[in-house]
Amino acid sequence: MAAGGTGQVFPRNIVAAAWGHDHERAGADRVDLNTVTEFAPATEATWRDGDAWLGGGTFLFSQPQPGVTRLLDLAAFDWSPVTEDADGVAIAATCTFAELARWRPSHAAFAPFAALAARCCHALLGSFKVHNVATVGGNLCLSLPAGPVTALASTMDGVVLLRGRGESRGMPAADFVTGDGRNALRPGELLTRLWLPAASLSARTAFRQLSLSPAGRSAVLVAGRRDRFADTVVTVTASTPRPVCLRFPAPPTPAEAVAALDAQRPEYLDDVHGNAAWRAAMTRRLIGEVLAELAS
Amino acid sequence: MKITVTVNAADYTRDVEPRLLLIHFLRDDLGLTGSHWGCDTSNCGACVVWLNETPVKSCTVLAVMADGQRVNTVEGLATPARLDPVQEAFAACHGLQCGFCTPGMMMTARWLLDNNPDPTEAEVREAISGQVCRCTGYENIVKSVLWAARRESGGAGAVPGLRPGEGLTGEGLPRA
Numbered sequence: 001m002a003a004g005g006t007g008q009v010f011p012r013n014i015v016a017a018a019w020g021h022d023h024e025r026a027g028a029d030r031v032d033l034n035t036v037t038e039f040a041p042a043t044e045a046t047w048r049d050g051d052a053w054l055g056g057g058t059f060l061f062s063q064p065q066p067g068v069t070r071l072l073d074l075a076a077f078d079w080s081p082v083t084e085d086a087d088g089v090a091i092a093a094t095c096t097f098a099e100l101a102r103w104r105p106s107h108a109a110f111a112p113f114a115a116l117a118a119r120c121c122h123a124l125l126g127s128f129k130v131h132n133v134a135t136v137g138g139n140l141c142l143s144l145p146a147g148p149v150t151a152l153a154s155t156m157d158g159v160v161l162l163r164g165r166g167e168s169r170g171m172p173a174a175d176f177v178t179g180d181g182r183n184a185l186r187p188g189e190l191l192t193r194l195w196l197p198a199a200s201l202s203a204r205t206a207f208r209q210l211s212l213s214p215a216g217r218s219a220v221l222v223a224g225r226r227d228r229f230a231d232t233v234v235t236v237t238a239s240t241p242r243p244v245c246l247r248f249p250a251p252p253t254p255a256e257a258v259a260a261l262d263a264q265r266p267e268y269l270d271d272v273h274g275n276a277a278w279r280a281a282m283t284r285r286l287i288g289e290v291l292a293e294l295a296s
Numbered sequence: 297m298k299i300t301v302t303v304n305a306a307d308y309t310r311d312v313e314p315r316l317l318l319i320h321f322l323r324d325d326l327g328l329t330g331s332h333w334g335c336d337t338s339n340c341g342a343c344v345v346w347l348n349e350t351p352v353k354s355c356t357v358l359a360v361m362a363d364g365q366r367v368n369t370v371e372g373l374a375t376p377a378r379l380d381p382v383q384e385a386f387a388a389c390h391g392l393q394c395g396f397c398t399p400g401m402m403m404t405a406r407w408l409l410d411n412n413p414d415p416t417e418a419e420v421r422e423a424i425s426g427q428v429c430r431c432t433g434y435e436n437i438v439k440s441v442l443w444a445a446r447r448e449s450g451g452a453g454a455v456p457g458l459r460p461g462e463g464l465t466g467e468g469l470p471r472a
Contacts, residue, residue: 039314127426
């Protein structure tokens with residue numbers, strides 16, 4: 001789970017952390033987690049400053065977290081990774097990518113969602129060893145533009161359930177990520193699960209992902225769904241700092257979809273994973289491909 | 297914190313700091329230095345071990361998270377009587393040069409063959425993604441895994457991309 005669990009911007013010095021630290025010093029200090037002094041089951045602790053929720057830890061342990069003094073282990077909740085009923089599917093924050101990719105629904109109608117979920121899981125930059133540990137909640141809370149769970153949840157009209165001090169609330173997943181590394185979490189708040197309504201789980205889905213290398217970080221990710229009554233949702237992530245959701249009461253033409261995209265005046269990311277102009281062009285192209293597949 | 301971890305079928309109980317990573321617990325507290333500490337950011341894969349029979353990067357797992365769990369490391373691959381076929385394969389096909397990435401490669405390869413006894417070259421390459429090797433260019437590592445698969449299936453003969461007698465360390469060099 002994201003360190004601190006707040007709407008902070010996370011440092012991106014992953015490369016510096018990988019190659020820049022002093023192994024002589026690190027050998028004595030046990031490297032990056034040199035401020036952590038306590039580890040507690042999340043079920044038995046009350047949040048305080050310096051705490052971080054611990055899910056898979058793949059981000060938390062990958063670079064220095066100087067403000068973290070205590071880790072609250074979410075495994076203590078022992079949540080079932082994925083549960084389903086006729087109303088929809090609930091994915092626990094602690095569900096790993098491997099668990100979600102392996103999941104097969106009991107309700108046959110949810111099969112399209114399961115297929116899209118598996119594709120999104122494989123869109124995570126990381127080998128299967130990372131997929132065995134990285135969690136759905138962690139991916140949402142890290143709130144990177146390329147977070148594939150953000151794309152999945154937004155496309156499926158998912159709702160994230162948040163638990164704070166004495167209160168719980170839900171909010172649309174599409175609104176949860178507010179920017180590159182930013183989200184709507186309040187200090188001490190915990191994302192407990194992602195809820196996906198049945199109405200969207202049986203929709204036809206399509207998915208396109210583009211990156212500069214075969215298994216690289218997503219530079220453009222477009223996912224779409226078309227409901228039984230032809231309502232169409234297209235979500236753009238990875239090329240934009242936060243999800244851009246386009247909704248249409250009937251299947252749009254590519255030109256209509258691109259016009260709707262432009263009307264939202266999205267900002268395109270410009271970094272080593274792709275420049276802004278290329279991302280903008282590819283976003284338009286992939287929207288067309290997704291719509292064509294949904295119509296086929 | 298006091299933890300008990302079953303490593304290669306032996307129980308170890310130690311007092312550890314909450315921040316201690318599993319890789320350091322294995323290397324520094326248990327003296328099992330076969331697993332290597334590389335990038336410390338879950339990128340290089342030198343530290344891959346199995347946690348409850350599932351490959352993970354032990355630089356992204358705390359030792360306290362392994363409390364009560366089972367861990368398998370590269371030291372547990374061989375028996376006193378023989379090397380694991382994966383280890384044999386790395387020796388036979390020269391699947392290593394400096395050897396730094398080798399323990400993680402082997403633990404990943406062992407898991408792959410346990411779950412997919414007859415992998416394609418593409419499947420091998422996908423499995424070892426997330427394992428960085430700066431020496432071999434991966435070619436001999438892929439050949440090693442395929443060789444091990446054939447050895448375990450009872451097959452013999454050429455591995456794809458390897459001509460008979462080519463590339464097998466020591467092959468064709470009879471003792472004088």
